Amino acid sequence: MTVAKKIVLRFPRRMIDRPIVYLLVKDYGLEFNILKASVTPEAEGLMVMELKGDRKQYDKGIQFLLKTGVQIEALSREVTRNEARCTSCGACVTICPAGAFVLEPQSRKIQFLGEKCIACGLCIKACPPRAMEVHF
Amino acid sequence: MNRTIEEINEKIRSGKAVVANAEEVIGIVREKGLSRAAREIDVVTTGTFAPMCSSSAYFNIGHSRPRIKLGGGRAYLNDVPAYTGFAAVDLLIGANALPDDDPRNRVHPGEFNYGGGHVIEELVAGKDIRLVATAYGTDCYPRKRLETWLNIKDLNEAVLFDMRNSYQNYNVAVNTSDKVIYTYMGMLKPRLGNANYCSAGQLSPLLNDPYYKTIGIGTRIFLGGGTGFVAWQGTQHNPAVPRTAGGVPKGGAGTLAVIGDLKQMDARWLVGTSMLGYGCTLTVGLGVPIPILSEEILQYTAVSDADILAPIVDYSGPYPQRQPETMGEVSYAELKSGRIKVAGKEVPTASLSSYPRALEIANILKEWIQSGRFLLTQPVAPLPGVESGIVFKPLQERPIEG
Numbered sequence: 001m002t003v004a005k006k007i008v009l010r011f012p013r014r015m016i017d018r019p020i021v022y023l024l025v026k027d028y029g030l031e032f033n034i035l036k037a038s039v040t041p042e043a044e045g046l047m048v049m050e051l052k053g054d055r056k057q058y059d060k061g062i063q064f065l066l067k068t069g070v071q072i073e074a075l076s077r078e079v080t081r082n083e084a085r086c087t088s089c090g091a092c093v094t095i096c097p098a099g100a101f102v103l104e105p106q107s108r109k110i111q112f113l114g115e116k117c118i119a120c121g122l123c124i125k126a127c128p129p130r131a132m133e134v135h136f
Numbered sequence: 137m138n139r140t141i142e143e144i145n146e147k148i149r150s151g152k153a154v155v156a157n158a159e160e161v162i163g164i165v166r167e168k169g170l171s172r173a174a175r176e177i178d179v180v181t182t183g184t185f186a187p188m189c190s191s192s193a194y195f196n197i198g199h200s201r202p203r204i205k206l207g208g209g210r211a212y213l214n215d216v217p218a219y220t221g222f223a224a225v226d227l228l229i230g231a232n233a234l235p236d237d238d239p240r241n242r243v244h245p246g247e248f249n250y251g252g253g254h255v256i257e258e259l260v261a262g263k264d265i266r267l268v269a270t271a272y273g274t275d276c277y278p279r280k281r282l283e284t285w286l287n288i289k290d291l292n293e294a295v296l297f298d299m300r301n302s303y304q305n306y307n308v309a310v311n312t313s314d315k316v317i318y319t320y321m322g323m324l325k326p327r328l329g330n331a332n333y334c335s336a337g338q339l340s341p342l343l344n345d346p347y348y349k350t351i352g353i354g355t356r357i358f359l360g361g362g363t364g365f366v367a368w369q370g371t372q373h374n375p376a377v378p379r380t381a382g383g384v385p386k387g388g389a390g391t392l393a394v395i396g397d398l399k400q401m402d403a404r405w406l407v408g409t410s411m412l413g414y415g416c417t418l419t420v421g422l423g424v425p426i427p428i429l430s431e432e433i434l435q436y437t438a439v440s441d442a443d444i445l446a447p448i449v450d451y452s453g454p455y456p457q458r459q460p461e462t463m464g465e466v467s468y469a470e471l472k473s474g475r476i477k478v479a480g481k482e483v484p485t486a487s488l489s490s491y492p493r494a495l496e497i498a499n500i501l502k503e504w505i506q507s508g509r510f511l512l513t514q515p516v517a518p519l520p521g522v523e524s525g526i527v528f529k530p531l532q533e534r535p536i537e538g
Contacts, residue, residue: 085407087185087490088491089186089487089490090490090491091322091332093474094331095322095486103474107492108492108495125245126412128322128409129408130410
């Protein structure tokens with residue numbers, strides 16, 4: 001069985017020069033697609049990627065990452081919508097580069113599809129009632 | 137078929153009024169024909185829920201002991217400056233007001249997380265608001281400093297006053313430049329990356345009564361979850377604009393000034409709003425009932441998104457430079473399809489006005505009328521119409537010399 005998940009990796013300072021992602025490919029046969037990568041001024045690395053492969057190999061790969069000291073978070077937990085503040089205006093629809101906001105044609109309500117979200121954060125400040133929240 | 141507001145109110149009182157919202161009425165007229173539908177329907181309800189920047193709240197905080205005269209002094213509500221140019225303890229806060237230490241656009245685009253609109257929302261929600269005021273002191277009002285919590289339930293009067301809202305139609309905003317711009321119409325992506333619009337279209341109050349034949353000064357309305365009234369025409373009211381054959385203005389035209397008791401209102405319908413790189417405002421829910429006095433009035437309320445055209449305006453140059461050119465016209469039906477064509481390019485669209493909330497307002501108003509708790513009012517004076525000769529003047533600057 002194949003799984004594909006979007007995850008956020010945080011590399012501590014001492015690790016940013018190690019070829020960790022390469023080992024996911026070489027040793028576990030996983031496919032990756034980097035959605036965002038940056039090194040903070042404190043020299044901590046942050047990478048958002050989609051990781052895909054056989055379920056067992058995927059789990060082993062995640063175990064390997066954890067052992068190396070990389071912190072892992074599931075992406076769908078990163079950005080959430082405060083339903084009480086969302087007014088379904090729709091300002092987010094064209095801002096999101098991943099198409100995570102979808103207008104339901106009948107009700108004209110805005111759906112937030114967490115699985116499409118790449119946690120870029122563009123919607124956080126572009127949302128007029130500030131209904132989008134980022135959680136780290 | 138003609139009926140009067142008094143006849144409609146009689147039916148409302150006896151629980152027999154037939155009410156449709158401005159979306160439903162389109163199908164009813166199409167199905168039953170105008171004259172049959174006009175015989176059946178007494179009232180059509182409209183609604184809109186969008187940022188309305190000229191909103192304000194004013195209130196009387198009661199006299200302190202010893203007394204203080206805030207007039208001519210300074211007052212802050214949760215660090216947001218309030219206007220003090222009135223008598224001793226009357227204050228007004230505008231939706232766009234910002235704390236003195238807000239960085240604004242010093243780092244562009246500014247975030248504008250908290251301003252006057254948010255103070256109004258919190259006040260309505262029943263939260264305590266921190267007042268810090270200084271005054272110069274007089275013999276009759278000796279106190280010079282006041283710091284206290286305020287709560288809406290303790291205020292003598294708390295009133296929402298909005299000098300311009302419910303714009304009858306509006307621009308569709310685009311950006312033809314090479315960089316992102318941040319406007320009151322939202323974030324506009326470069327090279328026609330998106331097109332933002334802001335109207336409830338077929339549900340919008342003044343688009344359902346394009347010649348102001350029923351909506352006038354004194355019309356009772358849904359305002360912020362309570363009831364309010366049309367106080368006057370809004371600022372920039374501009375009825376004499378080009379219109380479609382059906383009478384619908386092809387761009388921004390009429391506006392309303394409205395007023396209502398803030399104590400009756402609900403924070404669900406008054407939402408503090410932040411426009412990235414632009415400022416703070418208040419998103420306001422408003423709904424107006426339209427009495428079906430004649431077939432002609434019903435015909436106006438049957439307007440649909442396909443009949444309403446809006447001008448496409450480039451906010452990267454022509455808008456800020458106040459140049460008149462537009463990039464064409466587009467209907468709300470096209471805008472709501474999610475894509476429009478601008479200068480040969482497919483452009484995704486987004487709305488700043490919430491249609492689901494506008495519909496909810498129209499339905500609440502419908503329920504209020506059906507249940508007999510909301511009666512219609514006869515306007516005491518009409519809004520200035522097309523024939524009024526009103527011209528929306530730009531500023532003619534006159535340099536001040538020596």
